[in-house]
Amino acid sequence: MRDRQNFQRAPRTGLADLQQQRREAVSKRAEILSGISTKAAAIKDSAELAAVEQAANTRPITRYLDALAAAPLKRLSGDDQPISKVYGRLVEAALASMNDSCVTVAMTWPARDVSLSAVASLIAVADLGAQPEKTVTKGGVPYPSYERPRGLRALLYPYARSTHKQARQVLLDKTHLRTLSIRHAVRHTDGNDTDGAMKDFHQVLARAGKLTGKGRDGKEYPEFRHPILDEIIPHGACNGTPHGNGQLLWRSSTKTDLKQHKRSGLADHGKTAEFFLHGLRRDDNPRRSLREAGALDVVFFDLTKTGQQRLGDDWPELTSEVFKLVRERQPKAGVVVLVDEPFSFDKCRFEIFNEQKPEKKRPRRPARSVVITAYGGAVLANEDLPSSWTGAVKVQAVGFGGAALDLADRLRGIGSELRSAEDKAGLRAVRDLVATLRRNASLPGSLSSFSDHVTSEQGPALANDFLASYRVSGHVASLMDPTLPAFQIGGAELADCLGRAQELFRKQQAETPMSLLLDKTIEATRNSSGRSLFMFQTQPLAEFAIEQFTARFSWLRKKMESRMIVFTGQGGLSDIAGLPPALRNQFKKLYLVAPARNGVLSYFSRPWLPEQVIVLADADTLRFSSRDALRLAGEIDEPAIGFRLRRYGVETAKAVQALGSHTVNLDGIQVVPDDVDFPRESVVDLTAGRGLERERIEIKLADGPRVMAFPGSALVLHDQSNAVDEFREVVASAVSEGDRLCVLSAGFIEKARLVLNIPTAAAGEIRDYHALVMKKFAEIPGDNDSEKLRVIVDRINDPDVDLNRARYWVSIKKEMEARIDDVVPHAPQKIDLFLKFTAALGIGERMAREFWHWGVLAQRTTKLKAGMAFHEAYKGILVDPFAAMADNQKRKLEIRRLRLLAEDYVATVESVERVKP
Numbered sequence: 082m083r084d085r086q087n088f089q090r091a092p093r094t095g096l097a098d099l100q101q102q103r104r105e106a107v108s109k110r111a112e113i114l115s116g117i118s119t120k121a122a123a124i125k126d127s128a129e130l131a132a133v134e135q136a137a138n139t140r141p142i143t144r145y146l147d148a149l150a151a152a153p154l155k156r157l158s159g160d161d162q163p164i165s166k167v168y169g170r171l172v173e174a175a176l177a178s179m180n181d182s183c184v185t186v187a188m189t190w191p192a193r194d195v196s197l198s199a200v201a202s203l204i205a206v207a208d209l210g211a212q213p214e215k216t217v218t219k220g221g222v223p224y225p226s227y228e229r230p231r232g233l234r235a236l237l238y239p240y241a242r243s244t245h246k247q248a249r250q251v252l253l254d255k256t257h258l259r260t261l262s263i264r265h266a267v268r269h270t271d272g273n274d275t276d277g278a279m280k281d282f283h284q285v286l287a288r289a290g291k292l293t294g295k296g297r298d299g300k301e302y303p304e305f306r307h308p309i310l311d312e313i314i315p316h317g318a319c320n321g322t323p324h325g326n327g328q329l330l331w332r333s334s335t336k337t338d339l340k341q342h343k344r345s346g347l348a349d350h351g352k353t354a355e356f357f358l359h360g361l362r363r364d365d366n367p368r369r370s371l372r373e374a375g376a377l378d379v380v381f382f383d384l385t386k387t388g389q390q391r392l393g394d395d396w397p398e399l400t401s402e403v404f405k406l407v408r409e410r411q412p413k414a415g416v417v418v419l420v421d422e423p424f425s426f427d428k429c430r431f432e433i434f435n436e437q438k439p440e441k442k443r444p445r446r447p448a449r450s451v452v453i454t455a456y457g458g459a460v461l462a463n464e465d466l467p468s469s470w471t472g473a474v475k476v477q478a479v480g481f482g483g484a485a486l487d488l489a490d491r492l493r494g495i496g497s498e499l500r501s502a503e504d505k506a507g508l509r510a511v512r513d514l515v516a517t518l519r520r521n522a523s524l525p526g527s528l529s530s531f532s533d534h535v536t537s538e539q540g541p542a543l544a545n546d547f548l549a550s551y552r553v554s555g556h557v558a559s560l561m562d563p564t565l566p567a568f569q570i571g572g573a574e575l576a577d578c579l580g581r582a583q584e585l586f587r588k589q590q591a592e593t594p595m596s597l598l599l600d601k602t603i604e605a606t607r608n609s610s611g612r613s614l615f616m617f618q619t620q621p622l623a624e625f626a627i628e629q630f631t632a633r634f635s636w637l638r639k640k641m642e643s644r645m646i647v648f649t650g651q652g653g654l655s656d657i658a659g660l661p662p663a664l665r666n667q668f669k670k671l672y673l674v675a676p677a678r679n680g681v682l683s684y685f686s687r688p689w690l691p692e693q694v695i696v697l698a699d700a701d702t703l704r705f706s707s708r709d710a711l712r713l714a715g716e717i718d719e720p721a722i723g724f725r726l727r728r729y730g731v732e733t734a735k736a737v738q739a740l741g742s743h744t745v746n747l748d749g750i751q752v753v754p755d756d757v758d759f760p761r762e763s764v765v766d767l768t769a770g771r772g773l774e775r776e777r778i779e780i781k782l783a784d785g786p787r788v789m790a791f792p793g794s795a796l797v798l799h800d801q802s803n804a805v806d807e808f809r810e811v812v813a814s815a816v817s818e819g820d821r822l823c824v825l826s827a828g829f830i831e832k833a834r835l836v837l838n839i840p841t842a843a844a845g846e847i848r849d850y851h852a853l854v855m856k857k858f859a860e861i862p863g864d865n866d867s868e869k870l871r872v873i874v875d876r877i878n879d880p881d882v883d884l885n886r887a888r889y890w891v892s893i894k895k896e897m898e899a900r901i902d903d904v905v906p907h908a909p910q911k912i913d914l915f916l917k918f919t920a921a922l923g924i925g926e927r928m929a930r931e932f933w934h935w936g937v938l939a940q941r942t943t944k945l946k947a948g949m950a951f952h953e954a955y956k957g958i959l960v961d962p963f964a965a966m967a968d969n970q971k972r973k974l975e976i977r978r979l980r981l982l983a984e985d986y987v988a989t990v991e992s993v994e995r996v997k998p
Contacts (some may be wrong), residue, residue, distance in 0.1 A: 090357060137383065138529045140231060141211065142176045144826060148210030149203060153254035154461055159303045162461035163702045164203070167192070170453050171200045171417070172207065178415030178449075179379050186418040186430040186450040189385075190713065191683040193421045194458030196247035197381040198311070200417075201235045201358050203460070206253060208233060208356075209261045219270045226267045229274060232355030237381045238367075238403055239391045240360030242324075246984070248311035248537050249332075255307045255737055259290025278347035278354050285329045285348060286313070288339065295338045305337045310460065319370035321351030324360075332465070337493065359502035363391055367403045377414045380407050384429060385421040386679060394512055395505065401433050404525040422679045423709040423716075426450070445537045452716040470721040472690030474960060476729045477734040478707075479596040479602070482700045484585055485522040489701065491578050495571045507560065507567025512755060514556040519757050521551055521589045523675035524881075525599050525617070525626040534625045543789075550760040553586045595675060596629070598697055602672065603630055603637065606646060611669030613646050614657060614691065618675060618759050620650030626674075627910075641973075642889060642910065658689045666687065672697060678705045678756045685725040696733070700740050700759055707733035761786070765824055767794045767813075773784060776997050778813040782988035788813075792995070797823040799987045820990045851893045851907070857922035858891050866891075876921035879914065891916060 093102075149172060155161050156594070178185045190196045212227040213427055237244060266283040268274045286308075294306035312330045317323035328349045333339050347353040351374065359374045361367065381401060382388075389396045407414065418434055420426045430447040437446045457463050496511040524531055528551060536544040549555070557579045560567050568575065578707065606613050617623040627648050631638045640646040647653060647668075656667050671691040675698055684690070696703070710730035714723045767790040768777060780788040790796065792814035799821040800807050808823060863869035870887050877887070893907050909915040919929035927938060 087330060136966065139180045140176050140208075140986060142173055142180070144211045145176055145204070145207040146173060147358060149207040151210060151257075152206050154310070155252040155254065155307060156461060157250060157252060164456075165455075165459060167195060167453050167455040167458075168200060168203060169458050170451065171195070171419075172203050174451055175200060175204060175379055175381075175415065175417045178417055180415070182413045182415060184416040184418065184434045184436060184448045186420065186426065186434060186448055187453060188420045188423070188426040188450070188456040188716070189453045190421055190423075191686040191876075192385055192455035192458050195245060195419060195421075195455060196458060196460070197237055197383050197417070197419055198244045198316070198358065199248035199251070199460050200235060201237070201381070202248050202310045202313050204235075205233050205356050206310075209258075209265065212265075215268075217267050217270065217273050219267070222268075224265050224267045227261075228281065229268065230265065230275075230355070231378075232279075233379070234351075234355070234357055234359075234377050235379045235381060235630055236319070236359040236371075236373070236377050237383065238361040238363055238400075239363045239383060239388055241362070241391060243387075244360075245311045245316075247458055247460050250307050251310040252304065253289075253310055253313060255289045256290050257833055258308065259312075263287075276355070277345055281345045282329065282348035282354070282356060285344060288342070289333065290340060292333060292337060296336055297338065299338075305333070308333050314356045314358055315349045315351075315354060316360060317351055319351070319359045319361055319365065319374045321353075321357075321359075321373070323349045323351070323620065333801045350378050361403070361713075363393075363399070367406050370405050371410045377411045379415040380411065381418060382416065382418040382434075384425055385419055388419075389425070394509070397433055401490050404434060422682075423713045424679075424705070427712065427717075449784075452718065454717060454719050454722070467688035470688055470690075471723070472687075472692055472727070473694050473725050475583060475693045476696075476698045476725070476732050477597065477693065478698070478703050478729070478733040480700045480703045480736050480740055481522075481537075481598055481696055482524070482740045483594050484581070484588075485518045485594070488578060488581055488585065489518055490577050491574070495575050495578065498570055499567055502566060504566040504570065507565060507570070508679075510556050510559045511566065514553060514560070515755055516758070517551065517553050517556065518582060518585065519699060519701065519755070521586070521757060522593055523595045523757050524551075524589075524593045525622065525674065526596045526629040527590060527592050528586070530629060531625060534628055538621075538624075539764075539766060543766060546764060549762075557582060565634060575704075594699070594787070595697070598628065599626070599674065600633065602695075602697065603634065606670070607634075607636060607640075609645075609670070612644065612667045613647070613670045613672065614653060614668050615672045615674055615709075616653055616676075617648070618652055618677065618757075619761070620652075622674075622759055623648040623653075625649050639889075642907075651696060654684070654687065658687065661731075666929045669693060669697060673757075675699075675757055676702070677758060678702050678709070681706050682710055682729075685710075686719075686722050696729075699757065700737055701755075703733045704737045727802035741773070764789055765793070767796075776995065779815070779994045779996055780813070780816060780822070780990055781992045781994075782822065782824065783991050788822070788824065797985040799984070814995075816990060816991060816993055818990050821987050821988060823984075824986050824988055853924065854891060854893060854907075854922060860923070873918070873921045877914075877917045879917060882914070882918075887918075900988060933982055 085615050105805070130790075144985055146169065149164060149169070150517045153161055154164060169186060173187075174185045174187050177183075208230045209227075212230055214224050215228055216223045217226040218224070262283045266280065266287055269276070269280040269283070274280070289308045292306055294301045294303065295306055296302055308330055309332055312328075315323050315329050316327040321374070328334075329980065332341070348356070351357045351359055359370075359377075361370050361374075382404070384396065384400060392399050404416070407416065416434065418429050427447075430450045435446075435448050437448070457466070492511050493514050496508050496515075499511060501507040520526060526534075531551070532544070533546055535547055535758075538544075538545065558573070559565070560575060560579055562568055571578075603615075615626070617621070617626060627641070631641070635647065641648070647657075655669065657668055659665075668691045671683065671684075673694070674694045675686075676696065678701075681696060681702070684694070698706075707730045710726045710733065714726040714730060717723045717726065719974055739902050764787045767788065776792065778788075778790050778792055778794070780790070782788065788796070790813040792812065794813045795810050796813055796816060797808050798811040798816070800809050858869060858873075861869040861872050863872055866888075870884050870891070873891075874882055876883060890907050890909065909918055916926060920926070923928065
């Protein structure tokens with residue numbers, strides 16, 4: 082009976098048991114609530130501490146921008162100028178990133194030469210002037226001073242010496258810098274601030290007030306009256322060692338009469354300095370370099386076209402690796418990424434630098450970004466900004482696909498497999514093969530005729546070197562090597578592609594898709610009443626096209642001589658835009674022939690364009706550029722340009738679909754699009770093709786083309802031994818290793834055409850030429866013009882010259898009566914025929930060549946090949962700029978720009994060899 086009672090209820094279910102359980106539950110609940118309360122209080126305290134810490138570390142953006150606006154900045158000529166909108170917004174973006182420890186992706190477009198080094202210098206200047214005022218007591222006497230600057234420890238990747246170019250073209254007022262620096266230096270008296278590096282920083286910059294403008298040679302130079310922006314913040318390697326031109330006031334202390342003084346040097350070394358710009362180069366070890374650099378405030382990534390070229394085709398992978406290391410070692414550093422084209426912009430903000438956590442079934446949000454319309458990379462504001470945009474009323478795209486692009490798509494698929502297998506050598510070979518196939522398909526003539534043209538222009542030896550970029554045999558051979566991973570990974574698919582590439586190369590020897598497209602396009606312009614401009618990527622390509630199509634169409638040469646149809650390189654559109662409105666508006670159509678994907682959109686930012694713009698390109702260029710245009714149209718802050726881009730993007734997408742190619746994918750950023758590019762000359766030939774016949778000098782340059790010249794040929798030497806860097810003339814036989822030469826290559830010439838308004842400069846020379854032709858023609862024996870023309874034709878003795886053609890050359894009465902800006906040269910297009918014509922008139926060869934250099938050639942926009950017809954003319958400007966300025970008072974600024982451009986084409990001589998035939 083007792084056992085039965087024990088099993089009538091569960092244990093611990095009595096009243097006392099229940100009361101005990103209730104007391105334990107209340108106690109446990111109180112314990113949990115106490116823990117939650119303690120944790121919440123701790124979180125609140127930590128949040129408050131974090132907020133206090135962030136507030137203490139926050140840089141007041143408005144105050145910084147006001148301080149920067151108050152700093153008097155000057156051009157090298159001494160004229161005060163405000164900071165440009167581009168750099169103002171980049172400084173603002175950098176400050177915001179440092180405050181929030183986040184990433185900001187900035188795209189400047191269409192300008193591509195913005196300097197992040199200059200942004201760092203501007204932040205340093207703003208930091209000095211943005212600090213609150215304070216009073217420092219010294220010996221019982223109060224002195225005005227400022228709170229301690231925050232400092233700026235920055236890193237730039239990928240770094241190169243040329244990143245400082247823009248910062249070296251700006252002066253900072255010495256009085257303003259001296260006043261700020263002295264007030265800051267007062268803070269370090271009587272033990273108020275014991276930071277030796279900051280004290281050294283202020284003391285050195287305060288000495289800028291003693292600049293007098295005198296150089297080491299005792300002469301006065303306007304650019305030496307104030308320090309340049311680049312010497313306000315020291316820069317060097319990641320281990321802290323400053324560069325040769327990286328110390329504080331490096332230019333002022335080496336080029337001017339500023340006296341040396343004893344200093345600690347702490348402000349110049351990255352280990353101790355509070356202001357320092359570290360440079361991380363492509364080949365540096367990023368992990369070790371970031372460890373050596375120490376704490377950083379901001380990291381700059383230069384992923385513009387120039388920066389990407391420094392990194393190579395695998396720039397996304399390299400950049401992603403460095404960014405991960407930055408976040409691993411510098412989690413609180415701000416990150417600023419600079420790009421200059423839409424694809425890179427999306428690639429960076431959606432993928433490489435995106436720190437947003439992916440959310441299920443939701444698109445990934447982009448990183449913080451800003452788009453800045455920039456018309457130049459100069460730090461100071463440009464007074465010549467466009468205020469209106471005209472032209473491009475109608476935009477059309479005409480493309481082609483075919484076997485080359487189909488094969489390129491298959492090869493890209495194989496390239497994706499090689500990328501996954503991390504076979505970089507194989508991937509590089511596949512990319513090069515794709516680029517070669519597309520390059521050949523976009524030639525304005527067959528490969529066979531192109532080879533003949535290059536051989537006739539440069540000679541067999543140089544032509545063979547140049548044409549290697551158009552052959553597929555080297556790429557095919559490397560990919561067919563059975564010992565390499567690419568051959569094993571690609572398998573039968575790769576073997577089939579390589580066989581088709583060789584077969585396609587043989588077919589392109591006879592014809593290319595672009596040559597057929599141009600053939601049809603040019604024929605359609607025959608009866609057009611308006612002028613047409615055909616723009617090619619390079620001037621040599623334009624010359625090749627002239628040779629090809631004047632042989633096919635007998636009427637084309639006359640159209641070209643009357644400038645109804647113009648074939649030109651990149652500088653041609655600037656030449657036409659620089660003409661008076663009445664003349665330039667006669668050009669109704671602009672044909673962009675095989676433009677680069679990342680360059681075609683920049684044409685639509687030009688203030689003036691012909692009424693109709695037609696793009697002739699392969700389907701891949703149209704597809705990628707259409708996507709970029711539609712994306713950019715929604716981001717750009719200039720409505721007129723956005724409207725043009727949107728029109729181009731829509732029309733191009735229609736053309737792509739009409740070709741049966743892939744639909745334009747606005748969200749595709751996985752694959753870096755390749756581009757159609759045509760290589761520049763690898764040899765600058767100053768022997769006019771006769772170098773193999775006589776004794777010559779061959780000069781090998783670091784990271785540049787070879788120069789081939791006669792021993793007595795005049796070259797341009799960049800001399801840095803004097804107070805002011807200058808260009809001077811030197812004969813080729815006197816050049817030695819280590820010298821710095823300015824290479825006046827075809828690339829320099831084409832860019833110089835963008836700097837100098839060639840047609841305007843040449844108009845006066847053409848007027849003089851026409852006057853002399855009329856005078857000499859009147860002296861030719863004969864009773865009338867027809868008899869005189871027969872005499873001239875007989876003297877020229879050329880089967881291509883008849884009476885009608887010669888009549889055009891002497892029919893210049895209207896040109897003599899026209900306004901000087903409207904003058905058009907009536908002269909032969911080729912130098913040999915021009916010299917025959919002038920000789921028939923009795924004009925000496927020396928004078929004829931002067932007319933050719935500065936007049937006929939300048940306005941014809943042809944024959945700017947590696948033989949360097951403009952070599953003498955530009956050399957004269959560089960080595961004797963003051964005479965050039967005196968002769969061209971209205972073009973002083975352009976001549977200064979030309980000298981700045983020349984600095985980009987300076988290379989160090991690695992070896993000099995004298996070669997005998």
